[in-house]
Amino acid sequence: MVKTLAVDPEEVRKSKVIHLGQIPVNSFSQTFIQSLTQLGKDKVIFSFRTMLIIREFELMLEEIKKLGKYQETAFKYAGPAHLSIGQEASAVGQALALDTVDIILGSHRSHGETLAKGLFAIDKLSDQELTKIFEAPETKHIIKNFNSSKITKKEKAIEVFLFGLISEIFGKETGFNKGLGGSMHAFYTPFGIYPNNAIVGGSAPIATGIALYNRVQRKNNVVIANIGDASSACGPVWESMNFAAMGQFKTNKEKKINGGLPIVYFFVNNFYGMGGQPIGETMGYENLARVGAGINPDRLHTEVVDGNNIFAVHDAITRAKKIIAQGKGPVLIDCQTYRFSGHSPSDASSYRTKEEIDSWRDVDPIKILETDILNNNLLLPQEIEEMHLQVKKLTFDAFVKAIDDKISPRLPLHSNPEIIGNLTFNNTSKEIDFSYAAETLMDPLQTQRVKSTNNKSRIGKDQNGILSGVKAITFRDALFEPILEHAIHDDSLVIYGEENRDWGGAFGVYRGLTEVLPSHRLFNSPIAEAAIVGTAVGYAMAGGRALIELMYADFIGRAGDEIFNQLAKWQAMSGGILKLPVVLRISVGSKYGAQHSQDWSSLLTHISGLKVIYPATAFDAKGLMASALESNDPVVFVENQRLYDNVETINISGVPQEYYKIEIGKPAIVRAGKDLTIFSVGACLIRALEAAEVLENKWNISTEVIDARSLVPFDPDLLIKSVSKTKKLICISDACERGNWLHGIMNLIYEKNSNDLENKISSVMAPNWITPAAEQEWNYFPSVENILDAVLDQGITLLGRVRTIQNDSLNNFKKGI
Amino acid sequence: MEEQILTPIIGSEDGQAVLSTWSVKAGDHIDIGQIIGSIETNKAVLDLESTKKGVIKALLVAAGTEIADLQPLVTVIVES
The missing domain is CATH 3.40.50.970 (Thiamin diphosphate (ThDP)-binding fold, Pyr/PP domains)
Structure with a gap:
C-alpha cells in the first residue's frame, strides 16, 4: 500500500525558523494552605507518613550495609542498596496523584517509588480487595507464614508490603518475586508496580511497551517510567521517548487508536550519575528538560518540577494525566531533587562537597513538610514524634520477620539448584482460538x-x-x-x-x-x-x-x-x-x-x-x-x-494448507542413512543434503542428515541414536567456530556415544573473521566442498578426491582467529 | 521502428515473478513512465512501467505467465 504522507519539495525547501518554545521551570506557586484545602488533611498526613516510612526503610538498609545491624539486631546483607534518602517527595508526590490501576516502573534507586505506590494503593483498596490480592496465586507466597486473617487491616497490610519488599531485597522466598530479583528488580503488579531495573534507563523501553499495550487495548491508565537523570544519555531512553511520540499515533488514517502513548517519562533528577554530573560534565544540554524539545513539537509537555515539594510533584503528575487523557501524551517531567546518601553505601561522596550536601539537607523534603504540618497545627509535635517512633517500629517488625528464616526462608537452592532453572521457561502456551474474530480491515x-x-x-x-x-x-x-x-x-x-x-x-x-x-x-x-x-x-x-x-x-x-x-x-x-x-x-x-x-x-x-x-x-x-x-x-x-524463496522439496508431502504446529525442541531426520550422520543447523541443511546426494551417487555412501530445527531447547535423543548407528558425525553451522552452539552438542555426543564413535567428530563452521562480499561468500560459509573434506576426515575414502582446504586450527587459535 | 520493453531486474532472490495483470492492449498508445501492467513477486506487487513511447504492436506474454529478468514483454512501434 502506498503511503498517504506526501513530502512536498516546495514546503521542504522553504526558508523558515523552527521554534522550540518554552519549558516552564518550577512554575508551581500554590501555598501549603491551598494544597491542604485541595487534598484534605488525611491525604497530607498520609503522604507525610509515607515519606517517613521510605526514609526509615532506606536508613534501615544503610545501617545494615554500614554497621551490619538495624536497631541493634544484627543482620548481614551482601547485595546492593541504592538508596534514595532525600528524594522522598518525588516518589510520594507522584504516588499521591496516581490511581491504583496506574502503573509505575522504578528507577535505579527505586525502593521509595515502590513503597509510595504500594502504600497509596493499600490506602485506596478495600479490605476485601486487599485480601483477594494477598491471597492470589502469584502473591500468596509472601504471606505463607502469616496469619492471613489479620492482613485485611490496612496497617497490617502495610507491614506485609514492607516485609515483601525487604524479603525480596534480602533474597528470601517470601519476597515479591521470590528473592530472585532483589533490591533493583522488585515489583508488585497488583498495586500497579512493574519491574524496576538495574540497567540505567532500563525501565524506559519496558514502560513504553506497557503504555503501548494500554493504548492498543484501549485502557485508560497511565504509565510512569521512573528513570534517573543520567539515563538521559542512554540511547534506549531516547528511542523510547520517540517511540511513544511517533507521528503515526496522531496521523493514522483509521483513527481507531489516536494520540501519543499514555506515559510520563519521570526523570528523578538528583544531578549525579554515580559521581559524574550530567549537567555541565557528561551532557551538553545544561538542562535535562531540554531533551523534550528534541522529540516532538509539544516538547513532550516538559516541565521542570521541584522534587522536594510533594505538592509540586503531585500537581505536575495530575496535569500530565489530563494531557494524556486528551491523547496528547507522552509527557516528560524533570523532577529535580537530591540524594543525601551516596550512590551506594560504599560511596564516600568524594565527588561532592559537604557544603553542597548540607545545603540540600536544609531543604530536606521531610523537614519542609513537617514544618508546614506543625505551623498549621495539623499535628502536634508529640504526635509527630509518636509517628516517627511508630514508623521505626513498623519497619523493625517487618525487618525482624524478613530475616527470620522460619517466617521468611530462602529458596532451597543448595538442595535443589534447578529451582531457578525451572523458572527460566514457563513452557505454557495460549492456543489459537479460531472462533474469535479479531478486528480487521478486510477479509x-x-x-x-x-x-x-x-x-x-x-x-x-x-x-x-x-x-x-x-x-x-x-x-x-x-x-x-x-x-x-x-x-x-x-x-x-x-x-x-x-x-x-x-x-x-x-x-x-x-x-x-x-x-x-x-x-x-x-x-x-x-x-x-x-x-x-x-x-x-x-x-x-x-x-x-x-x-x-x-x-x-x-x-x-x-x-x-x-x-x-x-x-x-x-x-x-x-x-x-x-x-x-x-x-x-x-x-x-x-x-x-x-x-x-x-x-x-x-x-x-x-x-x-x-x-x-x-x-x-x-x-x-x-x-x-x-x-x-x-x-x-x-x-x-x-x-x-x-x-525465503525456497519451495518445499524436502518434505515430500509439502506444506499443509491447514494450521499445524511442530514441537519446539525436536530435531528431525531429513534423510535416512547408515554410514555417516551429518547434523545441520539452519540453512546449512540445503548444503548437507546436497553433499549427501553427492556421497550417495558418487561413492555409494549412505548419509543420515539431521536438522536441528530448534537450538534451545534441544532434545538430543534422535542425534544420539543416529550416531549409535552410523558411528560417524559431522556437524555444520553458518555461525563462527568460536563459541559455536555445536561445540556443546559435540561434547554431549562424546559423552553419550563414547563407545560408538569411530573418529573424532568433524565440524564445519564459518571461520572467526568477517563475512566477505557476496561473490566470495562460499569461501567463508560452509560449502558442499567443505563437507566432503570433513567426510575425508572421518576416515572415509572418497576415491579420486583430495582435501581442498587445509585447516590450521591450532595456529588460528594462537592467532585469535 | 520496433523495440521491446523488458522485465526489469527485480532483485528477488532468483528473479521469480509473474506478469499478473496488463492494463494496456495491442494498439494502445503508451508513453515513457506509463504504468502498463503489474508484476507480482513473492515479496511485492510492482508496477510495470513503460520504457518506450509509441504504439503497442504486441503483448508478448499473457497475464499470469511466469517471467524472467530482462525477458521481452511488449513490442512497441516507437515514435521517432
Whole structure:
C-alpha cells in the first residue's frame, strides 16, 4: 500500500525558523494552605507518613550495609542498596496523584517509588480487595507464614508490603518475586508496580511497551517510567521517548487508536550519575528538560518540577494525566531533587562537597513538610514524634520477620539448584482460538497475497521438476500463513518492526497484512532496535503478545540490553510470575558482507532465557512459527534469507494448507542413512543434503542428515541414536567456530556415544573473521566442498578426491582467529 | 521502428515473478513512465512501467505467465 504522507519539495525547501518554545521551570506557586484545602488533611498526613516510612526503610538498609545491624539486631546483607534518602517527595508526590490501576516502573534507586505506590494503593483498596490480592496465586507466597486473617487491616497490610519488599531485597522466598530479583528488580503488579531495573534507563523501553499495550487495548491508565537523570544519555531512553511520540499515533488514517502513548517519562533528577554530573560534565544540554524539545513539537509537555515539594510533584503528575487523557501524551517531567546518601553505601561522596550536601539537607523534603504540618497545627509535635517512633517500629517488625528464616526462608537452592532453572521457561502456551474474530480491515481471502498463495501448489515439485516460487508455496509464504491466522484471531497480538507495514517487512513476509490489520496492530517502528525489543518486553509483560522483527541478525547488538537482560531474564527474575510471550524474528543475511550477513544463532543460544528456533524448510517454518506464536515464553525465530524463496522439496508431502504446529525442541531426520550422520543447523541443511546426494551417487555412501530445527531447547535423543548407528558425525553451522552452539552438542555426543564413535567428530563452521562480499561468500560459509573434506576426515575414502582446504586450527587459535 | 520493453531486474532472490495483470492492449498508445501492467513477486506487487513511447504492436506474454529478468514483454512501434 502506498503511503498517504506526501513530502512536498516546495514546503521542504522553504526558508523558515523552527521554534522550540518554552519549558516552564518550577512554575508551581500554590501555598501549603491551598494544597491542604485541595487534598484534605488525611491525604497530607498520609503522604507525610509515607515519606517517613521510605526514609526509615532506606536508613534501615544503610545501617545494615554500614554497621551490619538495624536497631541493634544484627543482620548481614551482601547485595546492593541504592538508596534514595532525600528524594522522598518525588516518589510520594507522584504516588499521591496516581490511581491504583496506574502503573509505575522504578528507577535505579527505586525502593521509595515502590513503597509510595504500594502504600497509596493499600490506602485506596478495600479490605476485601486487599485480601483477594494477598491471597492470589502469584502473591500468596509472601504471606505463607502469616496469619492471613489479620492482613485485611490496612496497617497490617502495610507491614506485609514492607516485609515483601525487604524479603525480596534480602533474597528470601517470601519476597515479591521470590528473592530472585532483589533490591533493583522488585515489583508488585497488583498495586500497579512493574519491574524496576538495574540497567540505567532500563525501565524506559519496558514502560513504553506497557503504555503501548494500554493504548492498543484501549485502557485508560497511565504509565510512569521512573528513570534517573543520567539515563538521559542512554540511547534506549531516547528511542523510547520517540517511540511513544511517533507521528503515526496522531496521523493514522483509521483513527481507531489516536494520540501519543499514555506515559510520563519521570526523570528523578538528583544531578549525579554515580559521581559524574550530567549537567555541565557528561551532557551538553545544561538542562535535562531540554531533551523534550528534541522529540516532538509539544516538547513532550516538559516541565521542570521541584522534587522536594510533594505538592509540586503531585500537581505536575495530575496535569500530565489530563494531557494524556486528551491523547496528547507522552509527557516528560524533570523532577529535580537530591540524594543525601551516596550512590551506594560504599560511596564516600568524594565527588561532592559537604557544603553542597548540607545545603540540600536544609531543604530536606521531610523537614519542609513537617514544618508546614506543625505551623498549621495539623499535628502536634508529640504526635509527630509518636509517628516517627511508630514508623521505626513498623519497619523493625517487618525487618525482624524478613530475616527470620522460619517466617521468611530462602529458596532451597543448595538442595535443589534447578529451582531457578525451572523458572527460566514457563513452557505454557495460549492456543489459537479460531472462533474469535479479531478486528480487521478486510477479509484476508480478498487480498492479493492470499489469493496468490491459495493458487499455489503446496508441494514444491511436480513431474517436470522443481516449481518456481510463484507456482508453489515458499518458505516466506509458509511463515506468513500462521502469522496471518494469529493476527486475525488474537487482538492482543501486535506486529511491528522496521518497514513492516506497507513494505511488508524487508523480505516481504508480511505482504498482504497491511490490507488486513489496523495500523495499531501492524506498524512501522522507528529504526530503533532497542525500542523495538524493549517495548515488546513491556507489551508482553502487561498481558499482550508481540511479534517483532529485527531486519538483520547483525542488528541484535543495537538491542543488546533489551534482548540479553530484559527479554531473556524477566521470567526468571520475576520468580516465574511474569510471562513474556514475544516472538523476535531475526533474519540471517546473505550477499551483504560483514555487517549484514553474519549468523549469530550461536550467540543467541548463549543467553539463558531465550528459546531459539532455526528452521530450514517451508514445512518446518510454518509449524514452528505457529508454535512460537502460541508460546508464552520468549522465542527468537531465526530465518536465513537464502531460504525465503525456497519451495518445499524436502518434505515430500509439502506444506499443509491447514494450521499445524511442530514441537519446539525436536530435531528431525531429513534423510535416512547408515554410514555417516551429518547434523545441520539452519540453512546449512540445503548444503548437507546436497553433499549427501553427492556421497550417495558418487561413492555409494549412505548419509543420515539431521536438522536441528530448534537450538534451545534441544532434545538430543534422535542425534544420539543416529550416531549409535552410523558411528560417524559431522556437524555444520553458518555461525563462527568460536563459541559455536555445536561445540556443546559435540561434547554431549562424546559423552553419550563414547563407545560408538569411530573418529573424532568433524565440524564445519564459518571461520572467526568477517563475512566477505557476496561473490566470495562460499569461501567463508560452509560449502558442499567443505563437507566432503570433513567426510575425508572421518576416515572415509572418497576415491579420486583430495582435501581442498587445509585447516590450521591450532595456529588460528594462537592467532585469535 | 520496433523495440521491446523488458522485465526489469527485480532483485528477488532468483528473479521469480509473474506478469499478473496488463492494463494496456495491442494498439494502445503508451508513453515513457506509463504504468502498463503489474508484476507480482513473492515479496511485492510492482508496477510495470513503460520504457518506450509509441504504439503497442504486441503483448508478448499473457497475464499470469511466469517471467524472467530482462525477458521481452511488449513490442512497441516507437515514435521517432
